[in-house]
Amino acid sequence: MRSGRKVTRSGAFGRRSRAKAHAARAGAKPCGTHSAISTILQQRPFFNDWQISPGYGIYAPLSGLELKIHAEARPFHGPDAAKTTGLQCRPNGIFCKEQSMSLSRRDFVKLCTGTAAGYGVSRMFHPAVREALAGTLTGELPPVFWLQGQGCTGCSVSILNSMHPAIAEVLLKIISLDFHPTIMADEGAPAIEFMRRRARENDGGFFIVVEGAVSDLEGGRYCVIGESGHEEITMSSMLKELAPHAAAVLAVGACAAYGGVSAARGAVTGAMGVGAFFGKHGIATPVVNIPGCPPHPDWMVGTLLVALDAVKRDGLEKGLASVVALLDEDGRPKPFYGANTHENCPYLYLFDEGVFSEKMTDKSGCRYDLGCKGPFAMCDSPVRRWNGRVNWCVENAVCIGCVQPDFPDGQSPFYEQR
Amino acid sequence: MSQTMSIAVDPVTRIEGHLKAEVKVEDGKVVDARLTGGMYRGFETIMKGRDPRDASQITQRICGVCPVSHALASSMALEKTAGITVPHNGRIARNLMQGANYLQSHILHFYHLAGQDFIQGPDASPFMPRYAEPDLRLDAATNAVGVDEYLEALNVRRTCHEMVALLGGRMPHLHGILAGGAAAIPTQAQIRDYAERFRVVRRFVEEKYLPITYLVTSKYRDLGDTARGYATALCMGVFPLDDEGGEFLFNPGAYYEGKDHPFDPMKIREYMKYSWFDDATSGRMFSEEETVVDVNKAGAYSFSKAPRYDGHAMEVGPHARMWVNNTELSPIGRKLAKELLGVDAARIRDLGENFVFSIMGRHLARAEEAWQVVRMVEKWLGEISPDGETFAEFEVPESGEGFAFTEAPRGCLLHYMRVRDHKVDNYQILPATLWNCCPRDDMGQRGPVEEALIGVPVPDASSPVNVGRVIRAFDP
Numbered sequence: 001m002r003s004g005r006k007v008t009r010s011g012a013f014g015r016r017s018r019a020k021a022h023a024a025r026a027g028a029k030p031c032g033t034h035s036a037i038s039t040i041l042q043q044r045p046f047f048n049d050w051q052i053s054p055g056y057g058i059y060a061p062l063s064g065l066e067l068k069i070h071a072e073a074r075p076f077h078g079p080d081a082a083k084t085t086g087l088q089c090r091p092n093g094i095f096c097k098e099q100s101m102s103l104s105r106r107d108f109v110k111l112c113t114g115t116a117a118g119y120g121v122s123r124m125f126h127p128a129v130r131e132a133l134a135g136t137l138t139g140e141l142p143p144v145f146w147l148q149g150q151g152c153t154g155c156s157v158s159i160l161n162s163m164h165p166a167i168a169e170v171l172l173k174i175i176s177l178d179f180h181p182t183i184m185a186d187e188g189a190p191a192i193e194f195m196r197r198r199a200r201e202n203d204g205g206f207f208i209v210v211e212g213a214v215s216d217l218e219g220g221r222y223c224v225i226g227e228s229g230h231e232e233i234t235m236s237s238m239l240k241e242l243a244p245h246a247a248a249v250l251a252v253g254a255c256a257a258y259g260g261v262s263a264a265r266g267a268v269t270g271a272m273g274v275g276a277f278f279g280k281h282g283i284a285t286p287v288v289n290i291p292g293c294p295p296h297p298d299w300m301v302g303t304l305l306v307a308l309d310a311v312k313r314d315g316l317e318k319g320l321a322s323v324v325a326l327l328d329e330d331g332r333p334k335p336f337y338g339a340n341t342h343e344n345c346p347y348l349y350l351f352d353e354g355v356f357s358e359k360m361t362d363k364s365g366c367r368y369d370l371g372c373k374g375p376f377a378m379c380d381s382p383v384r385r386w387n388g389r390v391n392w393c394v395e396n397a398v399c400i401g402c403v404q405p406d407f408p409d410g411q412s413p414f415y416e417q418r
Numbered sequence: 419m420s421q422t423m424s425i426a427v428d429p430v431t432r433i434e435g436h437l438k439a440e441v442k443v444e445d446g447k448v449v450d451a452r453l454t455g456g457m458y459r460g461f462e463t464i465m466k467g468r469d470p471r472d473a474s475q476i477t478q479r480i481c482g483v484c485p486v487s488h489a490l491a492s493s494m495a496l497e498k499t500a501g502i503t504v505p506h507n508g509r510i511a512r513n514l515m516q517g518a519n520y521l522q523s524h525i526l527h528f529y530h531l532a533g534q535d536f537i538q539g540p541d542a543s544p545f546m547p548r549y550a551e552p553d554l555r556l557d558a559a560t561n562a563v564g565v566d567e568y569l570e571a572l573n574v575r576r577t578c579h580e581m582v583a584l585l586g587g588r589m590p591h592l593h594g595i596l597a598g599g600a601a602a603i604p605t606q607a608q609i610r611d612y613a614e615r616f617r618v619v620r621r622f623v624e625e626k627y628l629p630i631t632y633l634v635t636s637k638y639r640d641l642g643d644t645a646r647g648y649a650t651a652l653c654m655g656v657f658p659l660d661d662e663g664g665e666f667l668f669n670p671g672a673y674y675e676g677k678d679h680p681f682d683p684m685k686i687r688e689y690m691k692y693s694w695f696d697d698a699t700s701g702r703m704f705s706e707e708e709t710v711v712d713v714n715k716a717g718a719y720s721f722s723k724a725p726r727y728d729g730h731a732m733e734v735g736p737h738a739r740m741w742v743n744n745t746e747l748s749p750i751g752r753k754l755a756k757e758l759l760g761v762d763a764a765r766i767r768d769l770g771e772n773f774v775f776s777i778m779g780r781h782l783a784r785a786e787e788a789w790q791v792v793r794m795v796e797k798w799l800g801e802i803s804p805d806g807e808t809f810a811e812f813e814v815p816e817s818g819e820g821f822a823f824t825e826a827p828r829g830c831l832l833h834y835m836r837v838r839d840h841k842v843d844n845y846q847i848l849p850a851t852l853w854n855c856c857p858r859d860d861m862g863q864r865g866p867v868e869e870a871l872i873g874v875p876v877p878d879a880s881s882p883v884n885v886g887r888v889i890r891a892f893d894p
Binding site for chain 2: 148150151152153154155156157158160161163166167168171172176177178180181182183184185186187188189190191192194218221222223224225226227230260261262264265266267268269271293294359360361363386387388390391392393395396397398400402408412413414415416
């Protein structure tokens with residue numbers, strides 16, 4: 001059922017410079033790689049757990065195997081296929097060349113510092129990486145305080161979905177999560193005082209994760225996070241108290257990074273992102289933005305692991321500097337947010353061919369005309385996929401641009417192209 | 419000699435959102451209570467002027483645990499406004515997404531949020547520190563089972579999210595539910611993958627979640643007789659079983675003053691005397707309401723409004739849905755009720771009003787509801803089709819209004835939308851936590867959880883463990 005409308009499109013993206021490159025490409029003959037990928041997509045679920053990699057190869061996410069495909073590539077069947085092709089048989093029936101599974105510590109360091117351009121970020125959770133990391137984290141686990149401002153707890157729920165490493169491993173072996181309102185046993189003033197004590201004991205050596213936006217209007221009273229000694233503690237006062245002593249702050253989710261839905265048009269609470277809040281109050285602690293509404297668990301756990309490892313390896317100052325060097329101009333780690341969503345979209349060839357879906361449930365065309373914001377968004381969701389890699393935003397509907405600093409106002413209406 | 423003291427618990431943890439509880443304790447028992455919702459964002463004003471279709475995305479951001487329910491309620495409100503009906507296959511797909519998220523939410527709630535009220539975790543963060551006198555009574559073997567299941571439940575709830583994502587794109591904050599139906603027609607492979615994961619979840623609910631809930635209940639028998647509150651119940655209807663929305667898995671209804679009443683949305687009012695909002699529209703219906711925040715209002719103590727039904731403060735959530743419908747218990751539940759609790763019960767009301775409206779009764783009802791959802795997901799899996807349209811195209815009307823009712827895992831959910839010039843002109847949301855955790859109304863009547871706290875034993879003021887237990891039993 002290929003009911004998508006076929007149009008030749010040039011200059012469809014108007015003034016946007018990134019999109020100009022696309023406009024130039026639109027109408028060009030689709031390359032062989034694109035056709036091969038489309039063949040592979042149509043064969044699903046045969047290739048169920050295979051994904052398209054940024055270099056237009058495909059790889060099996062869990063095993064780290066990678067196969068560059070060419071126009072003539074096709075699956076091989078039959079008992080003799082392995083013999084005739086010299087390729088290895090995977091359980092799902094596809095044959096591929098096994099790449100080196102060993103990722104050395106040096107490779108990992110390269111990955112962290114962004115110089116290993118050839119590696120996909122999926123490798124960050126390679127078993128070898130985890131071993132390397134475990135070696136760096138012997139001794140006491142670094143304290144992490146998770147503070148919730150004006151948000152929905154969606155980022156916390158999302159990080160619970162972490163698979164590689166599993167969230168239980170993160171909680172029990174990698175960090176010491178000394179404050180998290182949604183999962184910690186303790187409550188009330190004792191919980192607040194415990195966090196303060198841990199902060200004093202680890203001055204300069206703890207991490208704060210902020211979920212949700214921060215407001216200092218009305219004395220910060222749009223978000224009260226606790227009480228101790230009959231004193232009301234607002235999100236803004238707690239951040240002002242603890243953040244100057246933290247090694248770094250991870251602003252997870254659209255709200256903490258840039259204000260997000262909490263600061264959208266119509267909001268009256270003065271909600272803002274952590275970076276803006278720090279700027280206003282002269283707090284110099286480095287902030288790493290991990291936007292998304294919510295962020296993918298890999299983006300949060302991955303960034304946390306990279307930061308912890310860098311600090312362990314190079315000490316606080318140098319280690320953090322190497323993490324900051326990974327950030328783009330919007331404060332996001334480039335390994336996760338460095339690629340344009342549209343350019344890595346498996347339906348890009350449909351865009352190039354000028355085939356566009358006109359109805360939400362028609363999946364035979366590119367979703368551009370349905371309002372897809374993929375061309376204006378920067379994340380690796382098309383490659384990484386979501387929730388055990390079973391699906392992702394554009395495969396189901398359209399991208400809503402939730403990783404962008406101007407989400408939601410600049411990215412909506414969500415179901416109209418702008 | 420009687421002793422009075424005030425205890426403040428802030429933050430109340432292992433819930434969704436920011437909540438403070440203040441209780442007055444006399445002779446070791448709570449005699450008064452106030453709940454404060456401590457965070458405000460203002461979705462009503464944020465929605466104003468937007469494309470009505472964007473409501474399903476924006477309002478999901480109210481709650482990261484139950485975004486599916488907000489997506490549904492906002493979509494249904496616009497569908498009512500536009501006068502369209504969702505295709506049959508779209509309704510089934512929505513039920514499958516909502517069903518999987520119910521299971522995710524209930525499992526997360528029992529094991530990872532409320533669980534530590536009864537089960538002792540390992541001696542490491544985030545399980546430590548805890549109250550000096552945590553009143554944890556399980557024997558070592560049972561406790562070890564509890565910890566194991568805590569870890570297993572992390573995987574099971576993640577699997578539930580995968581089920582939602584298969585049909586809805588991703589979780590939390592799915593793409594798959596929008597005004598008109600479901601965004602994608604599920605493929606055969608997706609239905610198969612959903613079913614495969616569902617078998618794991620089903621086994622967990624039947625073999626782990628239900629049994630341990632009964633087991634824990636049997637070890638904390640006194641908590642099955644604590645926190646009765648008003649013993650009121652409200653259900654607005656969820657999981658439509660026909661395309662016209664006439665029949666639901668949990669049908670709408672209200673229960674108060676010991677009697678059943680049909681659900682009539684016109685009986686809902688919202689009060690704001692004790693809320694940090696301008697009083698001007700206090701006591702009105704949701705469609706005639708304006709939300710104007712006023713954080714300096716004298717006498718107010720919460721960002722939550724106080725909704726009332728026919729003047730009554732209503733409890734909402736699984737126990738309310740089960741009570742209103744007098745739902746039958748699972749076979750394993752019937753067996754365990756007899757063996758562990760010594761009760762012959764075929765339906766929820768056979769367990770008795772005093773038990774169901776208690777700390778343990780509310781937990782037990784939630785587990786039993788998970789089994790009801792499991793039973794129905796099985797049925798819907800037989801009804802979903804890879805060939806049936808799930809989405810009805812429509813034009814956003816120039817003007818109109820519509821409201822929709824559903825039930826989030828934690829209770830009643832109402833969205834109201836008024837459209838003018840193709841844009842949202844007024845948007846009102848009445849979520850579950852407002853019903854349960856609201857402050858007093860204009861007449862001075864406590865909210866349901868405030869009332870449930872009255873009489874609860876707090877023998878040790880430095881370890882007010884029962885206060886959190888009561889609140890968490892409602893899954894706020």
